[in-house]
Each structure stands twice: as C-alpha cells, then as structure tokens.
Amino acid sequence: MTTYLADDKGWFGAFGGRFMPEALIAALDELDVAWQEALADPTFGLEFDHLLRTYAGVPSMLYEAHRLSDHAGARILLKREDLNHTGAHKIRNVLGQALLTKRMGKKRVIAETGAGQHGVASATAAAYLGLDCTVYMGEVDTERQALNVARMQLLGAEVVPVTSGSRTLKDAINEALRDWVASVDHTAYLFGTAAGPHPFPSLVLSFVRGIGDEARRQCLDLDGRLPDAVAACVGGGSNAIGLFAGFLDDPEVAIYGFEPGGDGVETGRHAATIHAGDVGVLHGARTYVLQDEDGQTVESHSISAGLDYPGVGPQHAHLAATGRATYRPVTDKAAMEAMALLARTEGIIPAIETAHAIAGVVDLAREIPGQTILVNLSGRGDKDMGTALEYFGLGKAKPVADPQAATPEQQ
C-alpha cells in the first residue's frame, strides 16, 4: 500500500485538508459520501469503464517515439492521452464526476477552465448526460483560447468570462466557488484538477489514475519491465498525478514533474509553484502557493493557459516534500521549441502544456542517457495554433517557383 494517499480528512502529510466556508461543507461531505459509495459499487465502476472505452477512446496507446528518442539520447515512450475524445486526459475526470453528478440526482454542473480543455470536456460530458453546464473562464484566457470557447458554446455550455483579479484560472475558480455557494443544492462543481478542498484531490485522482495504471501494464507488456523514469507537466497537476499514481509504489521508477517556468523563474514571471512558491492556503487546500510576504496571491505567468495557476495539487506538494518526485521549471521558450521538436520528429503536435514535459524530458535524457522515460502526452495542440502561429510567425505559405533538385539525403 502506498503512503502517498490522503487520510480521511484529506491530508497528504502536511498538505491538503479542507479550508472552506462552512456553507460548502455539507456539499463536500455529500460529495465525499456519494463518491465513496460509487467507488464501492461495482456497477458504477463498470459504467465508468464502459464509457471510457466506448466514448472516450480509452485506454490510450503507448507509443515508442523513435525519432525523438534518437534526438534526445534516451528511449522515450509517450502515453497518448492526446488521442482521447476532446483531445486530452481531462475527459477521464469529467466523465467520472459527471456520472457521479447523475448518481447524486443533480441536473446542473459548473466548471472552471484555464486553457479550456477542462471546460470542453465538461461541456462534452454534460451534453452526453443531458446536464446544464456553465463554465467560468478568465477573460484573458477566453481571448487566448477562443477556439475552445467556441467548442464549449457549440456543445451547449454557457461560457462566463471572469473579469475579476488577474482574469485567469485562479479567478475562474473563485467565481465558480461563488456560483457554487449559491447553487449547491442543485449544482455539482466539476473540479478540473487534482487540487482544491478534500475530497477533490483524491476524487480526481481516482478518475485519472487510469493513465498510470494503463501505462504501467503497457510498459510491462512492451518491455517486461517498468520504465526508469516517468514524467508529466504540472499545473494543477491532474495529468501528472494520474500518471504518477501507477508508479508511486515502485521506488525504482524516478518521477519528474515539469512546471511552467514562464520567462524564467529568476524573472518572477512564471508559474513554477513547487519550485519557487511557499506553503500557504489557496482554494481550500494547504499547498505551495505563489504569494507575496503578506500572503496575497501573486499573479502567475505561463504561455500555456492550462498551467497558468499560482497553486498546485496538495499531493504534488507532498510528493515534492517527501522527495518521492522531483519538480523542475521549464521556460515558455523551451516549451515552444519542444512543441516544434515533437511535431517535426514524430508528426505529433502537442498542447503547449504537454510541450513542457517534452522539453523537460529532452533535458533529462542528457542526465540518464539510454534509459527509458515514459512521458504523459496529456493533450493535443490544435487549440494552441493561434499561439504557435504568432510565436513562430507561421501561416504564410512560401511560393516556390521551380522543382528543386534532390538533396543527398533524398537521393
């Protein structure tokens, strides 16, 4: 049994808990009970598995990235969560939570979203199960992720732009919590990451841990052994904890989380919460928080909307504090280069979030050449083409007048 899970009050060691207004405690207790009952009910598990298989395209495949491996100097395996329905690992979490909502007899769901992936997944699950859906999204994020706003709207969700505070993910969470305090009797809050008050970190983990459990089996089938290291990007940390969960009790497997380093941690413009934050309480949990000396939350920065969050899931804080996992920052620039690298070596365009993990692993490969590293390819990059277009100056085809002579490599 692992020692890295929460106790019944939601504590992961010194992190987590439930620092919440009394008004929401009854709802959190109700959710906790419903979730525990659902986990113990085989029909719920079967329904969830069936939905994942027949609707979400899970289990996602494990893919050996030969050309990226040649480039990096270590053997890199990709867990292809980008191929899931809606394009990211997030669908696992929302289908689990939406099934739970249905089981609890609630008819409306709310969600917060940063990049829009969780919002799209929530809108999708709501459409599938016939629930009303409202998604809170920071105004800044609605601008940089307009495509996902359109997807949510097409799926029938109402998208509410949040104009308070820094107008990003943390403010979207504030606004969703404000809605929930007033609507809790008929509304479920589909929390988008493995953070927030108990039971959300553990509940989300239970729905996304299929990533790691599948990957562990797939590695054993492929190689007859476990990988030397596993890695993922970490914003709130749901894709990472989903992968890590499959390997926490395998001490021979090193675990790496790559945080958004923005312009560089030294500039102060970043979202590398574990690497550079301090212990505090944000959104219901004690964890690492980017804050000033008065405990005011500091605005985070990342080119990736999905990682642009000044807190982090409490289980990651615990894994960092205990040394079980290592967290490192990756800059915007390194992530964008890795996005292009994966596109050109493997024909896979990752989400910018995911590109942080690719960049981190290419660096890691230099430290452990020849070893096998499993990376969660948590999402696809279609939603990020606007950012890529601007960053790389793409979008204009070059006119070529005449056929070119073959290069030596093409002969």
Place this chain on the structure above:
Amino acid sequence: MTVATPVSVAFDKARSEGRAALVGYLPAGFPDLEGSIDAMLAMVEAGCDVIEIGLPYSDPVMDGPTIQAAVQQALELGFRTTDVLRAVEAVAATGTPTLVMTSWNPVERYGVERFATDLAGAGGAGLITPDITPDFAPEWIASADAHDLDKVFLVAPSSTDERIAMTTAACRGFVYATAVMGVTGTRTATSELAAPLVERTRRATGLPVGVGLGISNGDQAAEVASYADGVIVGSAFVRVLLDHADDREAGLRALRDLTADLADGCRRGR
C-alpha cells in the same frame, strides 16, 4: 458556558436596551487607509455597536462584486497586513469592540501566533474567519485562547445540527449566521432561511447570534432584528463609499445616514 467578552457585552447591552446590536463592516485601506478609518469612526458615532474590519485579500471567495471592487482598490493602493492593525488601533480606541474579518491565508502567512499577539496589542477583540471552519483552525483557536481573543466562526443554512454544535462550541463573542446561501452583496428581499438557522443555532449555544449577508436598509434590519441578536451589514456600507468616490465628506454623511437608518431598524424590530 459562555465567556463575557467586549463583543458579547455589546450584544447584551443592546438586548437590555430592547434592540438588536448593529455590526458594521468595512475593509481596511478602502478608499485608502485614512479614509477607511474615518469611515469606521463615522459608523461608530452614528450607532454601530461592533465594527468588523476587513483584511483585503487577493482571492476573496466569499465576497460578491461590491466588496471585491473595494478590496481590489485597497490592494492596488498597496495595502499591507500591518495596515489592518493600524485601523484596529484607531477604531478600538473609541471603546467600540473591533473584530478583524479575514480570509485565512494572510493570517497564516503573517504567522498565526504573531497575528494574535499583534491583534491583541492593537486592542482588537478577535477574528471572524469566513473561509475556514473550526476543525481546520486548531492553531488559531490555540492562539486566540492564549491571547483572550474572540473566535467568530460562521454557520450556514446548509449546516447540519451536528456541525452547528461543533462550530458554536468553538465560537467566542458571537456566532455569525449567514442569512442566505451565497456571497456578500445587497439583496432586495430578506431571506427565509435565516430565522430557522438562528433558531437551530440558539438550541446549540447561549452565545449571541448575528445575521449577515444581504441586509442593506432599516426595514431589512428590522425584520432580522425580530429574531436575531445582531444585524451585520457590509456591502451596503461599501456601496455608499463607492458611490461617493469623488466626495469623501458626502460619503461620510451618507454613511452616517445609512448607519442611523439601520440602527433605527434594529430598534423597530423588537
């Protein structure tokens, strides 16, 4: 068993005068630190029995747009945690019991024991903590007890009787009952949820019970005063200051008028 504290004594005094106590809230540092102190002193003069001073925080989950706008302005002007202690000192010097209302993280960051020491040193009566519950506040409870400070936790319409018992057992000074399920902000209608909550709370404790959220005028205050020991008003005071942003004297006059109207409601309700 309940301990008499300056706050509970203020409630008792109001009760003996045949009225509900009026508890007024403003955030420190809004419109600026001096302006917030002047405004709170005006509220004391015009009839508030207890003052709650808000500690502006970047992520006020329990606040609606009005208080959000005020605390954001305070933070943009460079509010520091120590400023709230200066405001406490100024208001408490009038002899009116003065509580600080705050989200939890600024206290944790300042150091719980250090905050309790400095709050007591400034003459503060205690803390109202809207975003944590007693089961996650053992450090604060220990420090409050060591420094003889009030601990005001909230009960909500959604609270079970068990949780009301647990929460009120940890309270000192008074119990804050939220009238509605929702965030701070003025509302046109009073809540049907508040009176039953006050009744359930009374069954659990002998402490005074104050009701807040959504009360903005004398008539609403009178209705709440008919069943509660205290009427708590925040957003309506903040709204007055926001509406008089360009004329502070007019703002203070309007604040006194609103306080008098609410205080009158607190009497009429009985």
